[in-house]
Amino acid sequence: MSITTQQIQDELKRIQLPDGSDIVSADMVRAITITGGQVSFVLEVPAALGARMEPVRAAAEKLLAEMDGVSKARVILTAHEAPKAPPPNLKVGGHMKPQDDNQPIAGVSKIIAIGSGKGGVGKSTVSSNLAVALAAMGKRVGLLDADIHGPSQPRMMGVSKRPASPDGKTIIPLQAHGVTMMSLGLMMQEDEAVIWRGPMLMGALQQMLNQVEWGELDVLLIDLPPGTGDVQLTLAQKTKVDGAIIVSTPQDVALLDARKAMNMFERVKTPMLGMIENMSSYHCPKCGHEAHIFGHGGARDDAARLGLPFLGEIPLELDIRVAGDSGTPIAATDSAVAGAYQEIAQGLITAGVL
8 A cells, every 4th residue: 555645744743842742733844755665754953953853853763664554764854053034035926027039048958848738637747757757767857837827746746845045036946856846836825826817927937937046957847737828828939948748638528629739839839749648548456457438549649640759658547646646756666657657758868859
């Protein structure tokens, strides 16, 4: 049975502090990582408590090691000085500043947009797992969650800390599973709605592209919102996008909208790199029967008809959903399902896209 981040947090609430609180409610638990049965996290405490927290660290490690489904537990203790002054107030959103078209991002070799014509086809799941798979192959990978109204990458990548901003302008991205990532979801409460019109959306996208210290990257994957709206058009017009990948499920209604997304990229002169068919087939875990719940082969047929590369199929598997909800993409594990994402990543490398 796969263990989840929530189960770990619930268990760690048993570790009490002298003031009666626990290490979870005291916001000392950082960077929970689950790889198979191996669990680790960082216990971050104020510098003044550092010398006295080793017994707490040891108790947390022992508690996790005794949990069902955990084969190995590791807890790292860190102690940081409290900031001497409050960090600058970074404001996100606002009208877009003047910018020339087709601009590159400093230090980023390739920018690839991952889009879909409609929601619910698994585009964000594909984006996070493809990013992790490429990073595991030695690529320097960034992941930008540009689905501003519905950011899901913080949950899928297992990060929740607010990015730092040393000067109120520069944004320091977070790291997870070997990937440099940024999402508007990290700047807001998880259940807080983003109620913005087009100009605010475009301003936020511009900030996340140009004010984030992405560093040196081989590729920046951009997880787009569904459809063909302001975010897609602003990205394609203002940023030098090297190509787009379309994710679709096999059924006709999804493919119809996928074609609209491809048409948009063609009209803004963004090269199409290919299509991925998600939820392509389902294997019953009890009897092994293969079923095509959403049909099968529709994206492959569309790619062939349009003269585009077909990049691969992703099955409909419970483990993929559970892994994403727990904050450890399936591509970061040794699951057999991870191979589907690894094949797509290897295909992009072999084809010279990256």
